[in-house]
Amino acid sequence: MKKIALTLTTIGLISSVYANSVINATxxxxxxxxxxxxxxxxxxxxxxxxxLYPQTTIKMNDKNANTKNSDVKAKKAKVAVLVNxxxxxxxxxxxxxxxxxxxxxxxxxxxxxxxxxxxxxxNPKELPYIGMGSxxxxxxxxxxxAVDAFYEPNGNQxxxxxxxxxxxxxxxxxxxxxxxxxxxxxxxxxxxxxxxxGFRSMTEIKDGSSKFSSDMQYGKKEWSGTLNRPxxxxxxxxxxxxxxxxxxxxxxxxxxxxxxxxxxxxxxPIVIDTKNDTLKVVDTLTTPVKGDVKKGQExxxxxxxxxxxxxxxxxxxxxxxxxxxxxxxxGYSTADYLRESILNPQAAxxxxxxxxxxxxxxxxxxxxxGNRTSTMPPFNWMQPQEVEDLVAFLQTLKAEVEK
Amino acid sequence: xxxxxxxxVMDLNxxxxxxxxxxxxxxxxxxxxxxxxxxxxNVETYPGEGYPKKWQQMGGGFDASGDLQEGxxxxxxxxxxxxxxxxxxxxxxxxxxxxxxxxxxxxxxxEDEGAGNFPSDNYFxxxxxxxxxxxxxxxxxxxxxxxIFKRDQDGVVLVDLxxxxxxxxxxxxxPYKKVYFNPKISKTEKCILCFPRIERGLPPxxxxxxxxxxxxxxxxxxxxxxxxxxxxxxxxxxxxxxDYGTQPNIYYIPPTxxxxxxxxxxxxxxxxxxxxxxxxxKLFGKEVHEVVKTLKAEMKKRKETGESELLDMLIAFQxxxxxxxxxxxxxxHAKTKGYKLLAPVDDxxxxxxxxKKISFFKAHA
Numbered sequence: 107m108k109k110i111a112l113t114l115t116t117i118g119l120i121s122s123v124y125a126n127s128v129i130n131a132t133x134x135x136x137x138x139x140x141x142x143x144x145x146x147x148x149x150x151x152x153x154x155x156x157x158l159y160p161q162t163t164i165k166m167n168d169k170n171a172n173t174k175n176s177d178v179k180a181k182k183a184k185v186a187v188l189v190n191x192x193x194x195x196x197x198x199x200x201x202x203x204x205x206x207x208x209x210x211x212x213x214x215x216x217x218x219x220x221x222x223x224x225x226x227x228x229n230p231k232e233l234p235y236i237g238m239g240s241x242x243x244x245x246x247x248x249x250x251x252a253v254d255a256f257y258e259p260n261g262n263q264x265x266x267x268x269x270x271x272x273x274x275x276x277x278x279x280x281x282x283x284x285x286x287x288x289x290x291x292x293x294x295x296x297x298x299x300x301x302x303x304g305f306r307s308m309t310e311i312k313d314g315s316s317k318f319s320s321d322m323q324y325g326k327k328e329w330s331g332t333l334n335r336p337x338x339x340x341x342x343x344x345x346x347x348x349x350x351x352x353x354x355x356x357x358x359x360x361x362x363x364x365x366x367x368x369x370x371x372x373x374x375p376i377v378i379d380t381k382n383d384t385l386k387v388v389d390t391l392t393t394p395v396k397g398d399v400k401k402g403q404e405x406x407x408x409x410x411x412x413x414x415x416x417x418x419x420x421x422x423x424x425x426x427x428x429x430x431x432x433x434x435x436x437g438y439s440t441a442d443y444l445r446e447s448i449l450n451p452q453a454a455x456x457x458x459x460x461x462x463x464x465x466x467x468x469x470x471x472x473x474x475x476g477n478r479t480s481t482m483p484p485f486n487w488m489q490p491q492e493v494e495d496l497v498a499f500l501q502t503l504k505a506e507v508e509k
Numbered sequence: 510x511x512x513x514x515x516x517x518v519m520d521l522n523x524x525x526x527x528x529x530x531x532x533x534x535x536x537x538x539x540x541x542x543x544x545x546x547x548x549x550x551n552v553e554t555y556p557g558e559g560y561p562k563k564w565q566q567m568g569g570g571f572d573a574s575g576d577l578q579e580g581x582x583x584x585x586x587x588x589x590x591x592x593x594x595x596x597x598x599x600x601x602x603x604x605x606x607x608x609x610x611x612x613x614x615x616x617x618x619x620e621d622e623g624a625g626n627f628p629s630d631n632y633f634x635x636x637x638x639x640x641x642x643x644x645x646x647x648x649x650x651x652x653x654x655x656x657i658f659k660r661d662q663d664g665v666v667l668v669d670l671x672x673x674x675x676x677x678x679x680x681x682x683x684p685y686k687k688v689y690f691n692p693k694i695s696k697t698e699k700c701i702l703c704f705p706r707i708e709r710g711l712p713p714x715x716x717x718x719x720x721x722x723x724x725x726x727x728x729x730x731x732x733x734x735x736x737x738x739x740x741x742x743x744x745x746x747x748x749x750x751x752d753y754g755t756q757p758n759i760y761y762i763p764p765t766x767x768x769x770x771x772x773x774x775x776x777x778x779x780x781x782x783x784x785x786x787x788x789x790x791k792l793f794g795k796e797v798h799e800v801v802k803t804l805k806a807e808m809k810k811r812k813e814t815g816e817s818e819l820l821d822m823l824i825a826f827q828x829x830x831x832x833x834x835x836x837x838x839x840x841x842h843a844k845t846k847g848y849k850l851l852a853p854v855d856d857x858x859x860x861x862x863x864x865k866k867i868s869f870f871k872a873h874a
Contacts, residue, residue: 122622166678167569167578167579167580167581167654167678167681167682168579168581168677168678168681169568169580169581169650169681170581172579208692208695209586209692210692211586211591211692212546212582212583212584212585212589212677212680212690212692213582213584213585213586214692218531253695256693256694256695257543257654257693258694259540259670259694259695259696260785268541268542269541270540270542270547273540273541277598278598296695305653306653306654306655307655308654308672309672309826312671330751352710355570362678364674364675364676365653365674365676365678366653367653377687382868389607426577427576458602459577459650460577460649460651460652460653460655462577462646462650463576463577463643463650463651463682464575464576464647465575466574466575466576487561494827
């Protein structure tokens with residue numbers, strides 16, 4: 107396969123045949139539910155490289171952060187997965203020259219990582235939108251951030267310890283006791299689980315019904331983060347088939363990363379049971395596109411550039427807010443998502459900006475019942491080969507990978 | 510847009526910069542739990558850099574075509590200034606007095622400095638600022654999590670702390686920089702227009718405590734309310750920096766009265782005005798000139814005839830007329846939406862479009 111791919115690239119038919127990474131989970135018999143970065147279990151794990159690309163679909167409105175991230179490169183991360191009968195554990199390692207922990211003031215941002223699971227992956231050609239799902243295609247997300255002590259908004263109704271130390275009635279030793287108590291009621295592990303059907307809808311699971319644990323450690327200019335969760339819970343059933351897709355995201359606090367300012371991967375197949383792999387997630391996600399990049403580029407300039415911005419559309423696209431920016435679409439989309447979005451944009455709707463932020467550029471229309479219709483018309487009149495050409499071109503749209 | 514809009518009018522001719530509103534707000538809401546550096550209400554001197562420092566140059570808001578603009582998030586040390594305290598306890602042990610944080614900026618850092626040369630043409634005036642509870646809020650539009658909402662019943666802009674994830678894009682989006690990040694809970698907090706007070710028949714703390722009686726509170730659509738009369742009937746109350754495109758609901762009566770300038774010999778220059786018209790235009794837009802005309806005309810009328818409804822209002826004789834909080838409206842809203850509202854604690858301000866009956870001492874019945 108590699109050989110054919112290489113030949114095809116050289117004759118200019120395909121550019122981006124470099125297939126996705128496939129992560130093979132290592133079978134374990136030991137308990138994984140308490141695993142952390144330090145656990146010895148990781149010694150037997152195999153690491154696979156994945157690439158995370160800067161999110162550029164929508165532009166955030168923080169001027170300084172945008173400047174810092176204007177030419178951010180894609181980043182490699184190493185992922186290992188362990189699995190036993192009940193639980194699954196992930197270890198993600200990525201290089202980060204600066205350790206950023208969100209400290210107690212408003213100008214500090216945290217490093218962090220997240221792992222996203224599709225709620226339903228029975229048809230790997232129709233996965234949720236990579237940006238935290240889409241309507242009818244939910245995702246579950248586990249987030250871990252490096253945040254110093256933080257508190258519940260209502261302080262668990264302990265009013266006395268919400269008072270500033272300057273306003274407390276204490277001095278000297280009593281004040282030290284007060285400080286210690288305040289410190290003790292803080293949470294130190296910023297780990298959260300969410301469900302989402304598109305990034306605006308993301309909602310935290312706060313009732314403890316998602317049992318998971320994650321951990322983050324920094325050393326040798328590198329972050330290591332682990333996540334362990336049950337294979338099966340109220341939200342997900344990962345045991346149904348031998349494989350399932352996940353997506354990864356990392357944040358760099360030094361670059362004021364948070365929310366959409368992040369690096370994210372495409373859907374990456376995880377294989378936990380090769381014998382029982384009936385779904386062919388791996389095949390679907392790794393089959394190279396057979397299209398002509400050059401023809402695809404011409405098609406994109408003729409059909410997409412009037413709304414979508416990407417490299418080469420400078421001066422063509424009238425507004426940056428008009429439609430999803432495609433500059434890194436090749437980095438974090440699957441070929442099937444691209445095909446689906448061309449032929450039936452309605453299938454996975456991108457929530458886009460707040461409807462109030464760019465009123466002239468709605469990405470979807472809403473009827474009285476709340477049904478959303480994409481503003482983009484279906485391009486289903488395209489010839490199948492044209493679609494392949496276009497997808498092959500779109501796959502080339504991605505930032506350079508950091509060395 | 511909300512069903513109705515609660516609004517406030519502040520008469521800048523009468524603000525003496527005493528900061529009673531600031532303190533009222535601070536003790537009510539922001540003296541604790543990570544909010545120490547926040548000033549949901551502050552009074553700044555104009556010309557001056559304000560709080561946070563140079564907020565008018567920090568972006569946010571909308572351009573003419575309605576697109577949300579990029580903005581800057583103020584820095585805690587450089588732009589807000591870390592609230593400091595002194596080591597008073599240790600002085601008895603012979604230590605030197607020192608602050609526990611670097612002294613970089615604060616909410617009244619450049620108070621009373623103003624501009625111009627003393628005594629010929631120096632001037633300043635005060636601008637009390639709270640969240641504008643905009644009809645087209647920049648903060649709401651910037652939130653990627655849809656955590657900020659405008660209450661349907663009265664248009665108060667609030668943050669849903671369950672949805673807020675502390676991304677701080679709202680701060681960049683608000684051109685008035687009246688949204689604050691609470692580092693302790695890692696979420697955003699802002700002025701809530703004292704809605705828990707409003708719902709119980711009390712005006713916002715800043716308005717009730719104002720010793721200059723510069724603040725009027727009421728619904729914009731309530732034709733009996735002084736807020737409606739000042740904004741819509743006499744058109745003398747206008748929003749701050751309307752060019753930001755957020756359609757604020759806090760209105761200001763611009764300062765019209767200032768002493769005359771002095772010439773080189775120290776003689777008053779008759780007919781001169783220390784507050785430059787272009788500065789007022791920058792703050793309040795072109796409408797300000799019309800407002801100044803109206804106010805001058807009404808003052809003249811009052812002098813000549815002894816009568817002027819507008820000036821009677823601006824004298825602010827009665828709190829009970831300055832605040833019309835329409836308590837029945839809130840009670841009805843609560844009933845139809847099925848939530849519980851507590852009975853009013855004060856019946857002096859509960860009048861309104863839907864609250865006709867005033868039964869003193871019987872408000873709870």
